[in-house]
Amino acid sequence: MTVATSEHASFDSGSVFLTGLRKFFGIFGMINRRLLFSGCMLVLVVGFGVLGPIILGRDNPMKTVGGLYDPPSATLWLGSDNFGRDVFTQLMHGTRTSLIIGVIAGLEAILIGLLIGTMAGYLGGIVEEVLMAFTNVVITIPSIVILILLSIAISTRSIFAMGLIIGLTSWPWTARAVRAQTSSLRTREHVDIARLSGAGTLSLIIWEILPYMLSYVVMAFVLQLNTGILQEAALSMLGLGPSNTISLGQMLHWALLWESVRTGAWWGFVPPALFLTLIAFSLLLLQASVDEILNPRLRKR
């Protein structure tokens, strides 16, 4: 409807995506306080978990440095835990572990979701029905049950394995959304043109359909990252966390097990709980504000 009729076709025919990008990079001119806030929070959290241990030279979170629940002091900034380990060091390493697991789980969920979603949406027919039926089955099974069973089945759970296990249960929502977008995108004329140039299914999906979903994929990844971090915390609190390391969820697990709440040792459970909340909040805020930038309909409501 643009060519013959819109008077301003020549200067507003730039795509939504390009407008989005322009806005994105013009961010310094445009005050989106929510994006700025959530971005800063995340940079701080990531810096804390990744650079903190290196800068402060605290590379072993498992080392015993104090007694049972020593209160915060000049040397133990956040006191010690039930094994006499430094809570501050644990918090840094735990944040890092949680983030790594979240990223692995998020990437895996996005990849599986994209694969199944685009295949189902593009191929249609029986393939679509089978794939979507499978997706719906995975959605209906409570993911925590699968997670518990999988975690028990694997005796040594590395950080990597934890991420994979969590990602394995969180992809269905992405797959469903991707399928819906793909089946509307595949009827576009540029897809037909590419087919007429002899492009194969895989190349069509990668070059003609995925670019149009880029902004959605970025946002879905942020959400999946969040889900991954929270799932890890849930599993770890149940004692099914990664072996031989510390995560935010495991810190909570030990704090509960060794009754830090009842004994009033707040430094055992408040810091990890606070960090989990902070990470989840910033990620959701980031997702909402990026959505607002990329999606003009939500702007200035």
Added chain:
Amino acid sequence: MSAHSSQVPLLETRDLQRAFGHGDHAVRAVERVSFSIQPGEIVAIVGESGSGKTTLARLLLRLLDSTGGRILLRGEDVTDLRRSNDLKAYWRKVQGVFQDPFAAFNQFYTNRRVLENALKLLNHGLPRQEHTQRIEAALREVGLDPADTLDKWPHQLSGGQVQRVMIARALVIGPELLIADEPTSMLDASLRVTVLNLLLALRKQHNMGIIFITHDLGQAYYVSDRILVMYQGELVEQGPVEKVFAMPKHEYTQRLLADVPRLRGA
């Protein structure tokens, strides 16, 4: 065009059908369509929106599977082509241009890519330099300056220019049949004429057969040799342009003809 009638047609359909959905709810978008087109002939398919024109175009381009009937290219049955190489061979001979030139472009890439991708279809290992030559020749033929077009994004060109790039894309492949699905309906009247002239030139230069799909009888009348009138999925009338215009037989054709606004009144 009577000289061609003894030859094997370039493209022929026999009782071509396409229904969407199943059973009682099935929508018959294309119903028993039979026609043929000769090499170098321009055939217009005219009908209102919802008459099944676009579905027919997609069937003929083998972008959509038919649910009945046959399609023959130079007498050879192409209805059931499935293998990628067979379809590619078909698309080397039959190409398309669509209604919305901007939607036909992937906005993430420049014009160069869509033209180079089209060349991949030919698959004869030309050296890179010849690729460029072929693309530039095609662009010049549609009246565009290659240096000024190739590395631009579609939204930097006007609607008429983008539609020319689309036609150049088909030219790069050099098909025997071009299926143009409402290529002018989103363009201004002044640009329409130039695109229609381009189609006429293609026929003259390359002896290309063209199926021109439109809802505008004026345009159909300007470019085509024969007119097929489509109504609710069926061909209700077909014949040489002069005949259809002078003596429209079907009631629907008469109405279409009466409804076209004329510059100096009826």
Added chain:
Amino acid sequence: MIIKNVRAYYAAGSGPEVKAVDGVSLAIREGDVLGIAGESGCGKSTLAAVMSLTARPPLNVKGGEMSLNGKTFSLVEQAKFPRDWHGKMVALLPQRAMNSLNPTARVRDFVVDVVRAHDSTVRPRAAIEQARERLEQLSLPARVLESYPHQLSGGMRQRVVAVISTLLNPQVLIADEPTSALDVSSQKQLVLLLKLLLECRFITRIVYITHDLPMLSNIANFIIVMYAGKVAEIGTTQQIVNEPRHPYTHALITSTLDPDLRVREHQLEGIRGAPPDLRYPPTGCRFHPRCPRVMEICSREEPPIVGEEERYAACWWVFEQSKTAGGKEAQS
């Protein structure tokens, strides 16, 4: 209704403004249909937005005033117009009107919204009754009120929106490419409906904007041909169609395709090139880069207006022609 010297520019990021409408004046008498013709990008729709008082940033009205029924207002501050002017004095029928209906609501809900937006004391039932009466007067089926938009065809939806947006009997209906998305049969029916609205005196003036000259010649009494934000030529429909003066009008007419035996006899030419980028409009006459009659002076100086108030063309070539014609007359 008179509009004087409208200038409306789009703010375009950091670059210069897009001068989409640059000094346009026009007048419409009661009972008239004024057609505005021109290619995409010549400022037609911008003018429609300004006249229907719906111009919003980034489109800024820089100047111009509008007189209607003896009252004169500046068009610059669109938001300051009396609220009840929308719909009551001027109504807009855009191209996408048929898609503007809420898909989850029945047409009658839309009627209630429109009527009550202007007078909240009207009871919903009364509004629907009014719409039913109007539809019957125009011989459209009243049952459309009970339908959801998707149950109606595109042409029917466009007609229904046209009827509803004129329920309050506006003085001026501004129809901006109302038929461009419709096929020929629906186009014709919409045009017949608009004529009927005028005949029944539900509306008193129509401004009809389109790039489709044949369509325009079937509805308008007067035609304004616009190019690149300026008026190229004004005249009655007969004058524009049969005795075009401006080379642009001429080119527009020769690129129309009537389904007529003559059309096939010679190759039409169309208009070479494309409308200019209005951030950097050409100097002198804005049509000179594409004009077949271009003269040396055209690129230097703004074209003179040749003719009188209701019949003129802004063109150097026309100016030269009239001079030689005038000279010849004087000689004989």
